[in-house]
Amino acid sequence: MLAETTAFTIDGISARPVRVEVDVQRGLPTFQIVGLPDAAVREARERVRAALVNCGYDFPLKRITANLAPADLRKVGPGLDLALAAALLGAAGEISTDLIRGWAFAGELALDGTLRPVRGALAMAEAARAHGNAGIVVPPENAREAALAHGVDVRSIENVSELRRLSEGIFPGERPAPLDLTRVPALPDMSDLRGQGLFRRALEISAAGEHGLLVVGPPGAGKSLGARRIASILPPLSGDQILEVARIASICGVGGGAISAVRPFRAPHHTVSAAGLVGGGSPPRPGEITLAHRGVLFLDELCEFRRSSLEALREPMEIGEVSIVRATGRQNLPCRFTLVAAANPCPCGRGEDDPGCECTLMAIRRYGAILSGALADRIDITLGVAQPGAEAMNGPPGELSADVRKRVMDARMMMENRYGSPRTNSSASSAETKAFEIEVGATRTLADAHLTQRISGRAHDRTLRVARTIADLDGCAVIGEDHMNTALSLRRREAK
Amino acid sequence: MSGAGVTAESACPECLRRSWLIARLADNIQVSCDDSPGNRTPELLRLSDEDLTSAVAPKQLDEVLSGNSDITEALMVGALLDSGCWACCHHDPRFPDGLKDGADAPRALIGKGEGFPLSEVTTEASVTIVGSRRATGYGLEVARTLGRDVASTGLTVVSGMALGIDGAAHRGALERGRTVAVLACGPDRAYPVSHKRLYRQILETGLVVSELPPGCEPRRWGFPARNRIMAALSQMTVVVEAAFRSGSLITAEMASDAGREVGAVPGQVTVGPAAGTNELLANGAALIRDARDVIDRVIGVGAMPLRIVGPPVDRELRPVIDAVERGCGTVDGAADFLARDSVEVAVGMARLEVLGYLTCSITGNYSRTSQEAPDET
Numbered sequence: 001m002l003a004e005t006t007a008f009t010i011d012g013i014s015a016r017p018v019r020v021e022v023d024v025q026r027g028l029p030t031f032q033i034v035g036l037p038d039a040a041v042r043e044a045r046e047r048v049r050a051a052l053v054n055c056g057y058d059f060p061l062k063r064i065t066a067n068l069a070p071a072d073l074r075k076v077g078p079g080l081d082l083a084l085a086a087a088l089l090g091a092a093g094e095i096s097t098d099l100i101r102g103w104a105f106a107g108e109l110a111l112d113g114t115l116r117p118v119r120g121a122l123a124m125a126e127a128a129r130a131h132g133n134a135g136i137v138v139p140p141e142n143a144r145e146a147a148l149a150h151g152v153d154v155r156s157i158e159n160v161s162e163l164r165r166l167s168e169g170i171f172p173g174e175r176p177a178p179l180d181l182t183r184v185p186a187l188p189d190m191s192d193l194r195g196q197g198l199f200r201r202a203l204e205i206s207a208a209g210e211h212g213l214l215v216v217g218p219p220g221a222g223k224s225l226g227a228r229r230i231a232s233i234l235p236p237l238s239g240d241q242i243l244e245v246a247r248i249a250s251i252c253g254v255g256g257g258a259i260s261a262v263r264p265f266r267a268p269h270h271t272v273s274a275a276g277l278v279g280g281g282s283p284p285r286p287g288e289i290t291l292a293h294r295g296v297l298f299l300d301e302l303c304e305f306r307r308s309s310l311e312a313l314r315e316p317m318e319i320g321e322v323s324i325v326r327a328t329g330r331q332n333l334p335c336r337f338t339l340v341a342a343a344n345p346c347p348c349g350r351g352e353d354d355p356g357c358e359c360t361l362m363a364i365r366r367y368g369a370i371l372s373g374a375l376a377d378r379i380d381i382t383l384g385v386a387q388p389g390a391e392a393m394n395g396p397p398g399e400l401s402a403d404v405r406k407r408v409m410d411a412r413m414m415m416e417n418r419y420g421s422p423r424t425n426s427s428a429s430s431a432e433t434k435a436f437e438i439e440v441g442a443t444r445t446l447a448d449a450h451l452t453q454r455i456s457g458r459a460h461d462r463t464l465r466v467a468r469t470i471a472d473l474d475g476c477a478v479i480g481e482d483h484m485n486t487a488l489s490l491r492r493r494e495a496k
Numbered sequence: 497m498s499g500a501g502v503t504a505e506s507a508c509p510e511c512l513r514r515s516w517l518i519a520r521l522a523d524n525i526q527v528s529c530d531d532s533p534g535n536r537t538p539e540l541l542r543l544s545d546e547d548l549t550s551a552v553a554p555k556q557l558d559e560v561l562s563g564n565s566d567i568t569e570a571l572m573v574g575a576l577l578d579s580g581c582w583a584c585c586h587h588d589p590r591f592p593d594g595l596k597d598g599a600d601a602p603r604a605l606i607g608k609g610e611g612f613p614l615s616e617v618t619t620e621a622s623v624t625i626v627g628s629r630r631a632t633g634y635g636l637e638v639a640r641t642l643g644r645d646v647a648s649t650g651l652t653v654v655s656g657m658a659l660g661i662d663g664a665a666h667r668g669a670l671e672r673g674r675t676v677a678v679l680a681c682g683p684d685r686a687y688p689v690s691h692k693r694l695y696r697q698i699l700e701t702g703l704v705v706s707e708l709p710p711g712c713e714p715r716r717w718g719f720p721a722r723n724r725i726m727a728a729l730s731q732m733t734v735v736v737e738a739a740f741r742s743g744s745l746i747t748a749e750m751a752s753d754a755g756r757e758v759g760a761v762p763g764q765v766t767v768g769p770a771a772g773t774n775e776l777l778a779n780g781a782a783l784i785r786d787a788r789d790v791i792d793r794v795i796g797v798g799a800m801p802l803r804i805v806g807p808p809v810d811r812e813l814r815p816v817i818d819a820v821e822r823g824c825g826t827v828d829g830a831a832d833f834l835a836r837d838s839v840e841v842a843v844g845m846a847r848l849e850v851l852g853y854l855t856c857s858i859t860g861n862y863s864r865t866s867q868e869a870p871d872e873t
Contacts (some may be wrong), residue, residue, distance in 0.1 A: 138847045197838025198827040216827070216859040231603045345859040351825075355764050362631035362657070365690075379807060384860025387830040482843050489846035493856045 003090025003097040005081030006104040006133055007068075008124040010074045012249050012324075012331040013286050015120055015127040019069040020080065022087035028065030033084070035068030038076045047109045048085045055113040055161035060092045074283060074328070079118035080105035082137065085160050095166040099254055103171075104128040104136040106146075113160040115139035120251035121217070122243065122259075125149035135171070143176035145250060145259060148243060179259050183243055187232040187262065190401040192225065196390025199226050199385050202490060204404050207233045208411040209425040209469030212317075212379035213341040214302070214492070216371065219349045221385040223342035227298050228265070229341055232401035234296070235409045237262035238422075241294050244334075248293060255458075264295030266337075270304040274312040284324040284331050289316055292337035302343040303367045311377045313339075317378055338426075339379060343371060372494065380426060380462050382492040411472035425469045433464040437477060442467070442484035454494050463487045501613035501701060502584045504576035509569040511585030511604040512709075516572060517545055519682075519712045524552040529717045538724045538750070539719040542600040572709070572809055579684040579710035581608045590615035594622070594729045598754055601728055602707035611702040612674055617652055618716045622676070622730035623790055624654040624751070626723075626744040627661025627737040632769050632869040633863050635737035636664040637855065638761055639865040642736065643668025643675070645787030651794065652676055654729050656722060657698070661736045661744070666694060666702075675702040678726045680718030721745055727751035732794050734759040734784050738772030745772050748781070757793060759784040786866060801826040806852050806867040816844045817853055817869060825861040 002023045008015040018035075031045045053059050066084055068075050083105035089096040106124050118124075121142030126149045128136040135153030138146045143156035155173030157163070165172040167400040193200055199215065199222070206213040207230055214224045237245060246259040268277060268288045277289035289297055300303060316322040320336040345351035346359040346367050370376065415424050419432075428436075438446075446463065451454055455463070464479075467487035471479045518525070518541070528551065529537060543551060548746035549560050576583055584591050585604035592614065595601040607614065623646050627639060643653045643665035653669035655662040657677040669675035677698050681687045683706040686695035696703055707725065708718070723746050727733055733751035735758070738744040748758045759782035765771020777783055782793055809817070815834055827845055831838040845862055848854045853869065854862050 036558075195832060196828050197831055198842050199838075201839050201842075216861075303757050343859075345861070351861060355632075355766060355769065358768070364630070365659075367856060382858075382860055384825075384826045386826040386864075388828065389832045392832050425665060445847075445850070447845075452852055482839075485846040486839055486845040488850070489842040493858050493860070 001091045001093060003087045003095075003100065004085050005087045005090070005100040005130070006131060007080045007272060008104065008106060008127055009080065010077060010120045010122070010123070010251050011073070012252050012284060013123070013290065013333055015123040015251075016073060017127055017131045018073070018075055018083075019079065020083045020087045021067045021069065022040050022084065022091040023065045023067075024060050024088070024091040025063045025065075025176035029061040031064040031065065031066075033068065034067045035071045036074050037068060038074060039077045041068070041080055044081045044084050044109075045129065046130065047081055047111065048088060050111040051081075051109040051113040051160050051277075052085060053086070054111060056160065057089065057094055058092070064088065064091075067402070077119070077284065078108035078116075079106050080118075081109040081126075082115060082160065085109060085123045086163060088164060095163055099166050102134040104131070104133040105137045105275045106136060106142070115158060115160070119253045120247070121146040122148055122250050123247045125152055125154055126247070127262050130151050137173060140176075143174075144179045145246070147176045147178040148246070148259070167213065181239075181259065181261055183260055184236070184262060187401070188229050189232055190229045190399060190404055191397040193222060193229060193398050194395055195360075195388035196222055196226065196385060196398075198383060198489075200398060200404075201486075202383050203227070203230050204233060204408060204473060205466060205469050205490070206230065206338060206340065206381055208408045208473055209380075209415070209465065210338045211381050211426045211466055211469065214341045214343065214371075214376060214379045214382045215385055216343050216345055216382070217385035218351060218387060219344065221387045223385060224285060224300050225269060227300070227340045227342055228267070229272055229401065230296055231263060231265040233404045234263045235405065235412055237263055237294060245294050245327040247284065248290060252291055253432045254291060260323050264292050265298065266292040266295070266476055267298040267300060270299070270301045272305070272309055274306070277309045278312045278316055278322050278335075279333055282326060283328070284326055287322070289322060289335040289337060290333040293334050297337045297339050298337070302341040303370045307370075310370065310373070314374055314378065326413065343367070372492075376492060377458065379492065380466050383490055407473050410475065411469065414472045414475070425465045425472065426470070428465050430461050433461050433468070436464055436468050436479060438479045441480050441481040445481055445484045445488070449488055455491075459467065459491055463491050466490060499610045499613065500582055500607060501615055502582045502588070502590055504573045504582055506588055506590070507538060507583035507585035507604045508587055509572065511587065512569070512572045512583060513564055513567055514545065514603045515606060515707055515709050516567055517549070517560070517837070518707065518859050520560060520564060521549065522712065522715055522718075523553055525717050526715045528552040535858050537721045538600045541602075541721055549828075575710055576606065579608070579682070580596035581606055581683055581710050583607070584614055590731055592617045595725065598724075600724060602725060604838070605705045605707060606683055606709055607703055607705040609699040609703040611700065614703065617676055617703070617729065618731065619731045619756075621650070622652040622654050623794060624726045624730040624733040624747070625661070625736060626726065626733065626747050627656055627659040627665075627735055628739060628742055628744060628769060629658050629662075630769075631660035631737050632666070633857050633861065635661055635761075635763070635769065635778050637863060637865060638765065639736045640668035641786055642734065642761075642784070642790070644671045645866075646790055647671070647673030647675065648735070649673075649787070649791055651743070652680065652730075654726055656726055657687075657694065657704075659688055659690070663691055663694055665736070666698060670697055670701060676696075676729070676865060677704045678722050679704060679706045679714075680722040681714035682706060682708050682710040682712035685713070687714050689754070696813040719743055722748045723873035724754075728754050730756065732757040732759055732782075732790065734761065734790060735773050735776060735781075736761045737763060737769050739768050740771050740774075740775070742772045745776070748776055757782060759790065759793070761785070797833070805870050807870075809851065809853065809869045813848055814869065816848060817864065820845075820854055820864050821861050825863065827862075830862075845869035
């Protein structure tokens, strides 16, 4: 007898439908899975057999063939276990084949028949809706996440034995309540950053205009401490963005299923490979930049990252998307993130102007090459920080994140009104920067800077964009002289 | 571009052949220097062709010498023309006078660049500025302003185009006047490669010279050899920043051996980068704080009062200058020091940078330039 149902396999950051067909015929008892399964899918045979037997089903001692279609799509992971078990039960006549045909199943089986969670439940539930399935059955751990997908029936079951109720014509399991997205987890607060006024301001500007930020200074200056607090001043994600971000996080198995409106903050270690950073491997997996989509990618110790990793960042940063091409196909993964980077001025961290620095010339030049390299050229804001003095350390705590965030959100509103779409100043084109309203004094300041400093055309536009964000934070429609000067002080200097 | 005043044919073939011989023996000289560390290149290069060859390549003596005398003038001039170089030897009146008297001076100079006539490179009107390759921001700033201000008085700044101080001195000189780069390789090669742009700039408005023929690669022995030319070319050698056992100290020693004046810029006494220059000062070198100190010795006391005064500065920005002078390199550091709002200080520092009172490194660290603020009225 033949039974079929639907399962999903993860391909990049999307769930692709897989038709699971199981045929049970008389013959030598075998259980074969065909249709380009990977090792985890092939091993499903053993899990499905043990789970069904332990749940009291009769495992048919016949010739069992499972086919996964389309045959040219590589099926990965253990998420197909439940669908295989359901189709097998249908083909063996234990449950109704009609009911399972229109449904989708996702879940890994334990040997006692318990369901284990899978990655990408949200994407699978959405794919089930798009594929025209009546509903999807998921493990309980994934249920509330999957329930975020509208327009598709989501049921959670704990054990494969619950499928027996299908033979009574009843679809088992509970309808879980969707996750509460308004819940905001506690984040480290900006008030922990004492003193460091310009650094705080730079974080605020970066958060408001999505400007890349590079902060250079000795260890202990609070670079990482400050950078890690940027998440607490970013505006919350909108409804669609939450689902977009949650889908990626769920497929990559990060965040432990915690879905909220908080923007992602990714801080890969400096030993990360280029593939780990931008995505890659075979089959291609999303990298850190995709996980940081709509949030912040923080590179601590920027100069210690491999050159190849940093080089690989450039193009995706520019276009907000990374394209991974393999012989088997191409994947476009989104990666609109704000880059925040921290670096020591030299390997010992003291800085070459400090007489105690004993770093070699080559090491200092290597650092300088990265700080003035092509990646740094795509970062809008650069500033140097020093260790705060004792007075600042013992002084009052800084402003609360909630207050800073309010200014950031107001500034974003001004930007949205300016561009007519939810864009930020960092994305302003050269033509748009020319349309910025600027005070005469500020124009003169910029012209003076051109005369005495070396400012490239790219740096000119960058300064204008940052000045625009600073004015937006102050609620000014026109860029003033102080805004321009602050932007000039935050620009990247040329190597000497 | 006024032209160097000399051409590929300005040197006599005998003197040119010496350069070709040194290039031919370059590897042997390196081996011989490696074998006996005390054996200093300038002493080797003082030897006659035969003695030099038998000293570094005794087994190939005849082969090298006969091979060298077989090199035709046409071949050498052709090589010079192909690489756009010119040459001048000590028989020529246009040859720099500083190289005419020394026993170990090169017999011919091969050069490139058309910035000004070679005949105007006289000991009297030249100052050599050298220093550590691994310089601090302070040292680089001093070298640049020193180069600029010395050049602005019409003197020629001689240096070695190395990383660090040398490069900064050339850059400063290029802003206002003349500079000569002495290379340890053929003059048609930009070494170090990262100074390729600087090399091109010097070719345009200055001169690049060497005792080696075009195409010759740099070798370790070439640097002390190059240093003796730098020391001899000018009447004063100023070391801006040098650690112990720095190559710049060799240049200073050679300058003093050649009867030239030596000056040094003082630095912090506690640690590395200025240990060598402070040592020079302790041993009697002239103390150099700015170009005025150089001019006082090279031209005459008070010959050219130098004081670069910048544009007017607002009253409230003066404390910011003061804070940077006291070592507050970052905006937040200065704001802490002045107990003022960071953004306000950032605005002030950006303004002061534009006005030329401050400079900022790629690591975002501010330092003070030599430009003086006008007196408050």
